Amino acid sequence: MSARQHAGRRMGDHLILAAVMVLALLWIAPLAWVFALSFKPNAFLAQHTDVVLGAPYTLKNYTDILGTSSVFRWIANSCIVSVTQTLLTLVLCSLAGYGFARTAFPGQKALYVFVLAGLAVPEQAVVIPLHRLFADLDLHNTYSGLILPRLAAPFGVFLMTQYFKAIPKDIEEAALLDSTPRWKIFLRIVLPLSIPAQATLGIFTFLTAWNDYLWPLISASKPDMYTLTLGLAATQSNFAQSEGIGYLMAQAVFAGLPIFVIYLFFQKHIVSAVAGTTVR
Amino acid sequence: MAGIQLVGVNKRYGGTEIIPEFNLEIESGEFLVFLGPSGCGKSTLLRMIAGLEPVSAGQIRIGGQDVTASAPGERDLAMVFQHYALYPHMTVRENMAFGLRNVNVPAAEIDRRITEAARMLELEGMLARKPIQLSGGQRQRVAIGRAVVKEPGAFLFDEPLSNLDAALRNRTRVELARLHQRLKTTMVFVTHDQVEAMTLASRIVVMNRGRIEQMGTPIEIYRKPATRFVAGFIGSPAMNFIDAIPVAAEADCIKVRLADGTELQTGVPTQAARKDAKLVAGVRAESLTLDDASPVRGRADVIERLGERTLVYVTLSNGHSVVAQAHRESPVASGDLVGLHFEPEHVHLFDEAGLAWHAA
Numbered sequence: 001m002s003a004r005q006h007a008g009r010r011m012g013d014h015l016i017l018a019a020v021m022v023l024a025l026l027w028i029a030p031l032a033w034v035f036a037l038s039f040k041p042n043a044f045l046a047q048h049t050d051v052v053l054g055a056p057y058t059l060k061n062y063t064d065i066l067g068t069s070s071v072f073r074w075i076a077n078s079c080i081v082s083v084t085q086t087l088l089t090l091v092l093c094s095l096a097g098y099g100f101a102r103t104a105f106p107g108q109k110a111l112y113v114f115v116l117a118g119l120a121v122p123e124q125a126v127v128i129p130l131h132r133l134f135a136d137l138d139l140h141n142t143y144s145g146l147i148l149p150r151l152a153a154p155f156g157v158f159l160m161t162q163y164f165k166a167i168p169k170d171i172e173e174a175a176l177l178d179s180t181p182r183w184k185i186f187l188r189i190v191l192p193l194s195i196p197a198q199a200t201l202g203i204f205t206f207l208t209a210w211n212d213y214l215w216p217l218i219s220a221s222k223p224d225m226y227t228l229t230l231g232l233a234a235t236q237s238n239f240a241q242s243e244g245i246g247y248l249m250a251q252a253v254f255a256g257l258p259i260f261v262i263y264l265f266f267q268k269h270i271v272s273a274v275a276g277t278t279v280r
Numbered sequence: 281m282a283g284i285q286l287v288g289v290n291k292r293y294g295g296t297e298i299i300p301e302f303n304l305e306i307e308s309g310e311f312l313v314f315l316g317p318s319g320c321g322k323s324t325l326l327r328m329i330a331g332l333e334p335v336s337a338g339q340i341r342i343g344g345q346d347v348t349a350s351a352p353g354e355r356d357l358a359m360v361f362q363h364y365a366l367y368p369h370m371t372v373r374e375n376m377a378f379g380l381r382n383v384n385v386p387a388a389e390i391d392r393r394i395t396e397a398a399r400m401l402e403l404e405g406m407l408a409r410k411p412i413q414l415s416g417g418q419r420q421r422v423a424i425g426r427a428v429v430k431e432p433g434a435f436l437f438d439e440p441l442s443n444l445d446a447a448l449r450n451r452t453r454v455e456l457a458r459l460h461q462r463l464k465t466t467m468v469f470v471t472h473d474q475v476e477a478m479t480l481a482s483r484i485v486v487m488n489r490g491r492i493e494q495m496g497t498p499i500e501i502y503r504k505p506a507t508r509f510v511a512g513f514i515g516s517p518a519m520n521f522i523d524a525i526p527v528a529a530e531a532d533c534i535k536v537r538l539a540d541g542t543e544l545q546t547g548v549p550t551q552a553a554r555k556d557a558k559l560v561a562g563v564r565a566e567s568l569t570l571d572d573a574s575p576v577r578g579r580a581d582v583i584e585r586l587g588e589r590t591l592v593y594v595t596l597s598n599g600h601s602v603v604a605q606a607h608r609e610s611p612v613a614s615g616d617l618v619g620l621h622f623e624p625e626h627v628h629l630f631d632e633a634g635l636a637w638h639a640a
Contacts, residue, residue: 170365173332174426178379179353188378192369 038062038249045245061250065232070223074231075258081146081216081227082209089153089205090198097160098186102172112161118154123214131218145219146227150209156201163197164190199269203262210259228255281465282343282356282433283308284329289338291324291490298324299490301338306434306468311460313469315477316487317513322470323438325487329468330359330436343433353382358427359436362443364419366411372398372422373407376429393429400462401425401455417448424459434466441476453479474514478502486510504638508630511562517591520568520602524561524629533639534629536561540598542576547625547639562628562636565591568604570612571621578602580616594618 037045041058044051065071099105100112130149131140139145167190175185191198216230226234232251236244263270284306291299299321306312314322327333329340331352340348347355366375373394380390398404401421411419420440427435437456441449457480460467471477477484478498486493486501486509494506505511511519524536527543534548536559544561570592578594581601590606604620606612625639 168363168365170361170363171367173330173352174359174361174365175367175378176332176352177330177357177359178426178430179382180379184382189367 034249034252037246038253040246042244042246049245058246061246062254064247065250065254068231068235070226070231071228073224074226074228077143077146077220077226077231078210078228078258080143081212082206084143085147085150085209086202086206088147088151089156090202092151093153093156093160093201094191094194094198096157097162097164098190100157100161101164115154115157118152119158127214127218130215134219140219141222141225143225146216146225149215149219150212153205156205159197159201160194163194167193196269199266203266203270206262207259281308283310283466284434284468285339285341286325286329287339287341289325289328289340290336291321291328291333292336297490299328302490302492304485304492304495306466308466309464311467311469311480311482313471313477313481313484314487315471315474315481315484315513316493317472320487321490322472322487326359326436326438326468326470329355330357331355356433357436358430358432358434359438360420360423360427360440362439364411364423364443366419366422366426368411371408371410372403372414372425375411375422376426379426379430390429393431394425397425397428400428400459416444417452420444420452421455424456428459428463432465434468437467437469439471440469441471442473449476456480474516478514486513488513505562505628505636507636508560508562508634511628511630511636515564517565517603519562519564519628521630522561522563522596522600522602524559526557526559533624536629538576538596539600540576540596544576544622544627545624546627546629548627548629548637549640558632560630561622562630563602563622563626565603565605567623567626568602569621569623570604570606570610570618572619574619574621576620576622577617578620580612580618581614583612583614592618594620 036053037049038061039057039059040051041056041060044056096115100108100115134140134145134149139148171189171193172185175189180188211229212227213229213233216227220226220230223231223234232255235251236248284304286302286304289299289302290297302325314325316322324333328335329342331347331350331354335348338348339346342355342357367378370378376394376397377390380393385393394407398407401424403418403421403425406414406418406422411422414422420443423440440456441452444452453476456467456469460480469476469480481498483495484498484501485495488509494501494510496504501510502514505514505519508521512521523539524544526534527537528535532550533546534550535543535545537543538561546561566589576596578596580592580594582593584591584593585608587608589608590610590612592604592606592610592612593601594604595601602620604618612618627639629637631637
């Protein structure tokens with residue numbers, strides 16, 4: 001490569017970097033604004049919402065949230081629902097995916113297509129039947145009621161099936177010759193090799209479960225069973241949002257904090273999952 | 281150490297017969313090589329022996345026991361795969377120990393076997409590494425080590441050298457030969473590389489379209505190929521084939537007329553062919569030498585100087601191309617008109633069915 005070509009390439013890299021930085025700033029600006037407004041008094045924000053850095057500051061919005069008697073209950077509910085849903089989704093999708101990828105049984109292809117067809121069904125279309133079903137089963141206002149409907153995860157089955165298919169078959173055949181029973185091949189060989197896909201599915205499932213609003217709104221009518229998103233929304237008495245903006249912003253920050261913490265821990269896997277690459 | 285018998289083994293995929301009835305007895309301690317082009321069924325056969333592919337009919341016996349319905353892990357076999365098939369998330373030591381732990385070999389015995397195999401295969405410094413930290417050659421040695429520690433009745437190798445570069449392939453080939461000499465265990469090796477087959481095998485089974493074309497020692501197969509397919513598949517460069525018709529018999533041997541009109545005395549007995557038969561004469565490059573006095577003439581167009589010998593590609597007057605061998609310092613040049621001497625005792629004749637007739 002000549003010096004001129006090299007310089008041209010470096011110039012191109014710098015331009016791309018500059019463009020990406022501008023996009024990142026545009027993306028983070030509203031978040032920073034929300035964060036800043038969450039520390040402003042509501043009365044002040046009724047007149048100004050454009051003062052981000054200057055005084056006055058207050059922690060009252062956060063103390064009000066923490067003063068809401070049920071907030072820790074809602075956090076616990078969100079944790080129970082999100083973690084359980086994530087774990088069960090991983091177990092079910094891994095088992096189903098391995099079945100579709102590696103075992104032959106009559107009607108396998110038709111069943112796989114049937115499962116994938118679930119991707120095309122909009123959530124709103126099944127909400128009423130689900131509500132009736134769970135009402136009949138008397139599962140509303142229970143953890144099972146919040147978790148079970150979300151375990152039907154066609155995307156997860158698809159993701160795991162495709163990942164398992166990509167694992168070279170001869171590794172499993174080597175294990176068969178090593179006198180390994182099928183269940184042990186799945187647990188000791190295939191599952192450890194599918195950690196990148198498990199991480200991707202786990203992260204997306206957790207984020208979706210944590211942010212879920214529609215189904216908890218239908219299934220959980222008792223405040224004790226609210227998830228955090230539902231509970232915080234229920235505390236907003238001013239429907240037009242023209243007052244109490246600081247409190248609203250503090251709620252948004254508070255609800256996003258656990259996700260932020262998770263992002264700090266799993267940053268590498270999340271970036272990899274979004275970019276569609278694997279983590280070595 | 282175990283012998284392997286394939287009795288009437290057959291493999292079908294739906295209505296397609298991949299391997300017609302196949303019978304073979306592999307002696308205990310033998311190094312047998314399945315050799316053939318891609319798609320000839322050799323890997324399928326190996327996988328059926330391993331139990332990774334069910335047989336459609338027939339019986340497989342290992343060490344005298346019928347294992348046709350047995351799981352792969354119950355056949356007392358170890359297999360080395362083309363793409364190594366190491367467990368990527370385990371260290372070299374864990375890769376080797378995994379199968380032994382599955383059959384409850386005591387920890388001390390596992391350690392002893394791994395240490396011994398690592399010493400034999402020069403893997404001592406790599407036991408704590410994962411496969412991704414190893415080169416291709418090292419990974420293949422680990423795969424061999426994983427097979428060795430099992431101390432199986434027989435080893436199966438599915439084109440284990442084809443992913444290695446030329447130099448490493450040669451070295452690993454020699455290591456495998458040494459391994460067989462040391463362990464004296466039955467080894468069944470699948471390859472499409474005739475050099476691997478010729479150098480490693482005590483017996484070669486040449487396969488074509490699921491059938492055995494010929495079975496024999498490497499030298500038997502090289503010197504007396506049973507069919508035109510075998511003759512063309514074994515040897516580098518490939519055997520020259522020239523259309524010929526029998527014209528006379530001299531000293532009970534057939535004399536043939538080649539396509540360019542010249543006549544050639546062979547060493548093949550006269551009973552080999554009817555007088556009106558269409559034959560093909562086959563001769564290897566090393567039995568076709570340059571001789572200005574020969575009536576068979578052509579023009580040299582490509583010269584390959586290989587160091588220890590020179591290969592001369594000659595176009596005959598009828599446009600047919602053959603390859604001859606000349607001395608390493610032969611002055612022959614591209615464009616020269618050359619005569620070709622056929623060694624009668626090394627000319628083979630093939631009839632219309634492709635069956636070979638050799639000099640007595």
